[in-house]
Amino acid sequence: MKHGGKMKSLTDLYKIGRGPSSSHTMGPEKACVIFKEKNPQAEAFRVILYGSLAKTGVGHGTDRVVRETLAPTPCEVVFDTKTADLPHPNTMDLLAYRDGKEIDRIRVMSVGGGKIVIENSELAQTPDVYDLASFAKIAALCREENMRLWQYVYRTEGEQIESYLQTIWNSMKKSIRTGLETTGILPGGLGVRRRAKQLIQSRHIDESAETRENRLVCAYAFAVGEQNAAAETVVTAPTCGAAGVVPAVLYYEQQRRGFSDEEICHALAAGGVVGNLIKTNASISGSECGCQAEVGSACAMAAAALGELFGLDLDKIEYAAEIAIEHHLGLTCDPIKGLVQIPCIERNAVAAMRAINAVSLADFLSDSRRISLDNVIEVMRETGLDISKRYKETAEGGLAKLQVGE
Numbered sequence: 283m284k285h286g287g288k289m290k291s292l293t294d295l296y297k298i299g300r301g302p303s304s305s306h307t308m309g310p311e312k313a314c315v316i317f318k319e320k321n322p323q324a325e326a327f328r329v330i331l332y333g334s335l336a337k338t339g340v341g342h343g344t345d346r347v348v349r350e351t352l353a354p355t356p357c358e359v360v361f362d363t364k365t366a367d368l369p370h371p372n373t374m375d376l377l378a379y380r381d382g383k384e385i386d387r388i389r390v391m392s393v394g395g396g397k398i399v400i401e402n403s404e405l406a407q408t409p410d411v412y413d414l415a416s417f418a419k420i421a422a423l424c425r426e427e428n429m430r431l432w433q434y435v436y437r438t439e440g441e442q443i444e445s446y447l448q449t450i451w452n453s454m455k456k457s458i459r460t461g462l463e464t465t466g467i468l469p470g471g472l473g474v475r476r477r478a479k480q481l482i483q484s485r486h487i488d489e490s491a492e493t494r495e496n497r498l499v500c501a502y503a504f505a506v507g508e509q510n511a512a513a514e515t516v517v518t519a520p521t522c523g524a525a526g527v528v529p530a531v532l533y534y535e536q537q538r539r540g541f542s543d544e545e546i547c548h549a550l551a552a553g554g555v556v557g558n559l560i561k562t563n564a565s566i567s568g569s570e571c572g573c574q575a576e577v578g579s580a581c582a583m584a585a586a587a588l589g590e591l592f593g594l595d596l597d598k599i600e601y602a603a604e605i606a607i608e609h610h611l612g613l614t615c616d617p618i619k620g621l622v623q624i625p626c627i628e629r630n631a632v633a634a635m636r637a638i639n640a641v642s643l644a645d646f647l648s649d650s651r652r653i654s655l656d657n658v659i660e661v662m663r664e665t666g667l668d669i670s671k672r673y674k675e676t677a678e679g680g681l682a683k684l685q686v687g688e
Contacts, residue, residue: 288410289562291439292554296450297396297518301510302622304522305372305567306335306342309392314351316405317376321386324378327357333371334569334675335392336361341470341620341677343513369401371569371674394567394575395518412438415562417603417655420555421596431555431590431599432548447547450517454506454529457516461505468511470621472686478505495534499638500631503530507627520557520566523573523622524580526630528553531584531637535591545591553587556603556655563656564663568615569675571666577626577633578610578662582655584637585644594645602644604655606637611658611665614673616680625681 299308314329321327329348331339339345345359370391378386389401399407414420424434436443461478468474481501486493506526510516516525532546541549557566560579565571585606589599610633618624644651672679 287415287562289412289415289558290408291411292435292443292551292558293446294397294408295395295518295520295554295557295561296447296550298450298453298515299396299518299522301513301516301522301525303342304396304518305392305394305569306339306344307347307513308396308518308522309372309390309398310335310344310374311347311351312396313374313376313388313390313392313398313400314348316400317378317386317388318352318355321378323380324355324385325381326379327352327355328360328377328379329357330360330362330375330377332362332365332373332375333368335372335374336363337676337678338617338620341617342622370399371671371676372567394565394570395520395561396522412558415559417556417559417600421600424596430548431552431586431596435551435555443551444547447550448543451532451543451546451550453515453517454519455533457506457509457514457525458502458529458533459505460514461509462501464508464512468508468621468623469513470511470619470623472619472621472623474511474623474627476508478502478508495638496635498537499530499534499634502533503527503631503634504627506530507622507630511621511623511627519553519583520561520579521568521576523568523626524576524630524633526627527577527580527633527637528584528587530630530634531588532591535588541591549587549591552590552599553583556586557583559655560607560659560662564659565666571663572613572669572674573615573629574607574610574613574662575666576615577629578607578613580630581606581610581633581637581640584634585640588637588641589644592641592645594641597651598644598648600655601648601651602637602641604651604653604658605640605643607655607658607662608653609636609640611662612669614669614680615675616673616677616682617675618681618684618686620677620682624686
């Protein structure tokens with residue numbers, strides 16, 4: 283376990299960008315921007331995609347994003363699905379040419395959430411901000427100094443984090459509202475129809491409070507998921523593929539109970555602590571640890587955020603996040619045709635409801651828990667490493683094998 287390490291800023295976790303995939307579109311786009319700026323004299327580029335980037339890159343639109351970013355300079359995109367000895371499942375090589383000769387090359391790993399690592403380079407790296415990298419240590423500090431999680435974040439990051447989180451929340455709300463008003467068929471050839479607007483309008487005459495909650499939360503998650511699938515702007519929370527979970531539960535509670543934006547930002551800060559711990563000590567990459575690392579992490583973040591919003595104590599917040607991860611362990615990442623649509627959109631909605639259930643359970647039963655959040659994060663990492671690569675965003679197993687079309 284890596285609990286002796288440090289963590290990055292929440293600005294490295296919550297990012298605003300275009301879908302459908304933080305690892306397959308946002309990451310490669312960032313790499314291409316850096317490489318293009320580094321080689322303004324290049325007359326041609328060649329980009330080689332490996333691993334998951336190669337196997338699901340067409341569905342995710344990786345090649346399109348690469349060419350658009352490197353334009354107007356010509357770019358050849360190569361899908362290498364055979365090379366197996368890779369530093370990360372999402373590896374890509376970028377080569378620049380002038381007068382027919384190679385003048386530069388870099389190797390990039392897109393490690394999840396839009397973050398990239400350039401081999402043998404400090405480019406694109408952000409500084410460590412948090413000295414603590416375990417929930418146990420963070421909670422101990424908070425108890426010692428009588429702080430809530432959001433106060434720990436604000437004190438550590440400085441006053442600028444508050445305005446940053448407000449920007450993040452504004453973008454999340456926009457994704458929901460736009461998604462609720464948009465209809466039509468999502469791109470990619472699966473014939474998936476946008477359903478968020480249908481959900482928001484499908485109220486039953488005798489609808490119970492529980493049914494209404496389920497319908498509305500799912501509608502909000504669908505709205506964001508559909509925006510993401512259409513390559514529109516979303517917030518990584520912690521990834522594009524899991525972008526609907528956190529905003530769905532927070533938007534529902536703000537609409538229902540009238541929480542202020544300031545209170546929502548406090549919740550985002552608390553959820554961000556959990557997301558940061560998972561990102562630091564395990565992974566938020568589906569191609570590395572399966573969908574437990576994406577939607578499972580998002581569910582844990584949403585549970586912690588709700589716990590903070592409701593004023594629960596640290597034990598209950600930790601238990602809620604632990605429940606959320608624990609019941610996503612082993613979840614596969616097997617999107618059909620490499621598109622972030624089936625099962626991804628529905629999966630966001632189910633995870634949002636599961637986050638609400640996790641908070642409810644934690645509120646009642648926290649005095650009986652026996653497993654720590656840090657323990658479950660480590661188990662998630664180990665489980666992710668054990669999962670066959672067929673079920674980690676390679677289009678080789680699970681639902682990805684099904685032939686589904688218009």
